[in-house]
Amino acid sequence: MMPNAEIDLEAEYNNRARVPDHGVHIAAWYRDAAAYRGSARCELDLAYGPGERHRVDFFHPDDEAGGPVVLVIHGGYWQALDKSSASHLARGANMRGLTVAVPSYDLAPSASLAEIVGCIERASDFIAERTQRPLVAAGHSAGGHLAACLMARPGGSRRPIRVGMPISGLFDLAPLVSTSVNAALGLRPEEAHRLSPLHLTPPQDGRLVAVVGGAESSEYFRQSREVVERWSAAGVDARVHIVRGAHHFDVMVGLADPSDPLVDILVSLAADA
Template sequence: MPGIDYEVEYNNRARVPEHPALMAGWARDAAAYRMQRPPQSIAYGAGQRQTIDLFAGDGDGPIVVFIHGGYWQALDGSSFSHCARGLNAHGIDVAVPTYDLCPRVTVAEIVGEMGTAARALARFGRPLVASGHSAGGHLAACLLATDWRALDPSLPNDLVVAAYTISGLFDLAPLIETSLNNALRLDPDSARAASPLFWHPPEHGSLDALVGGNESAEYFRQSRAIVEQWGVADIATRFDTIADANHFTAIAPLADPASPMVARLKQLAGR
């Protein structure tokens, strides 16, 4: 849209000067949780980053998948192990996948990797609740909208029963005009093809789209747009904000067993 400075809107590290300390806190808390509750490592592909950390609960009901952010070009699942704490406290299994990064691969290839990871988790014979932060929110929405039967006739089409996105990105076209695109290498066609906002809406399940209360206007627009568009298609949708949260603190409630965020994910997992 004319008149919008997309660099300002989407450069979260510039918007939150204290982000180095917040990200260091993620790594510290994640390492401590991994020591306390070592995960099972599951390979879903041959690549070094194509792994899933499974933090076991009681082995019953849907598995909640948490997909990390980093604009498809940074970080890995090991920095977010602590995001399993809140749900694990209620006996819910949490899977935290890692994926290859741009520019080594494209966004479309990362979407494909998460589909492969979901198929690997399908071997447990349990539904999945796909959650994610930032780029991970984009990937979670993609999983909900995937036609699983078309990929593998042995899979149930409702393999993913819900998506829960935190500060997600669903329309990638604005990123073309930002420095982020140096690694993403998106053009108008590839950005639209990788944008779940423009996919055929899912025919089942639900979508929750949350945004940190202190995020940019574009993040609010992104989540409201997909809630509205998929809601018109008769998918149960919710839009909400996380009070006083910026892009880096928005995921903090996942580590708190008593938080409303964990309570909602618990509800989505049927617990």
Template sequence: MAGVDYEVEYNNRARVPEHPALIEGWASDAVAYRAQHAPRRIAYGPGNRHTIDLFEGGEGPIVVFIHGGYWQALDGSFFSHCARGLNARGISVAVPSYDLCPAVTIADIIGQMRDASRELARLGRPLVMSGHSAGGHLAACMLATDWPAFDASLPQRPVIAAYSISGLFQLEPLVETSINKALRLDTTAAKAASPLFWQPPAGTMLDAVVGETESAEYHRQSRTIVDVWGAAGVATRYGAIAAANHFTAIAPLADPDSAMVTRLRELAQG
């Protein structure tokens, strides 16, 4: 879009100078929650990062939380505490990790999350995808995946809904930013990895929420996929998380009484 400074719009760490303390807080909260509620470790591939932490909370559908970090930072261990709110409400939460750019491409990461989803689907329980930032992108990709084409042994629709927090659905704006140094996207690869341009998964549900104080581009991204997929038969919702920035937007996941946890529980219960 002409006149938009994408470097400013998408550089979340520059927009939130206190982000190191917030990320440190994630790590310490995650360690504390694992000590209280030890997860079951599931491997979905041969690599060290091809693992899922499953925090059991009940026998029904599983909510999957995919971490962010612009596909180039962090792992699932920073986000164990994001299972706390749903676990307290009787919902199991799976937190996968994945390989990072530039060692792999975003297309590779999408494939890894499909492998992780397949492993979870084999447990025989429906999946609700959620994720933050790059994880919000990956959650939408999982909802829009043609699962019978990926693996004919899977149910027709193993992923029943997605809840994207500060997600990215159109990746072309990143191509000319410093973020792309690790991603190595050109325009063609960026469009191919953009779920906005995939076949919308009609008959499913997508919520796209954004921190109230996030950049205009983050709000535009979520509004756009809600409008485009909604017109194609997906039950979509857009929302803003009051007073939240890009890093505090996930905080409600740890609170059993938050509107975010209540909504994810609704999605899991159909």
């Protein structure tokens, strides 16, 4: 189902305008991420490809049991931010015994969205091959889109990912074509369709928990509902999880807290990976 033609798509997808103090939240991400890198058991800036941004950080629990690795993919509408904004999101899973990998990836406009998807697929293959463990795909906003793409593997990733938790993800890219988000992406309608997880084939016997903030726009709710409906019809165990009262810039902060429901979901997904 496409959004209602009367909806102001620019307002629906312009998250920075919807949350005027977004800068405060982003500054806190970088502060908390740097603090966690300073205290965590981590391996930083491992190269998974030849590019300057083809780097991944690993965060290890104190008691590493060798289970699945959680892949946390940062957001930024495929055109901003990097892994150093998301390190602290590994804390909750680490404290529950899970290893976490946080990659950077190429950004628009220097890279097309298809190239960005291919980039994150190379990162996931590197992580899986290095650890020889299954992966749980998680990510925020654009990272949620990329996490779902990894599960559907439109670029032919060599190591399938069956379980994932996209947070405030984008699964139907068609509405973005007419918004300012597309200025850097340059998406054409056919490419938006081809790279939308809503229209891709999900993994057989997979699990998906689409997380969305209770204070997010109606379009973000629609996106999460529709991917759950479409993938459920294809046989995926899929559901929506709402973080009550959360907006686009604080919906994922619970990942830093080992007792948060988002971390409970990751642990549950890891058990099925």
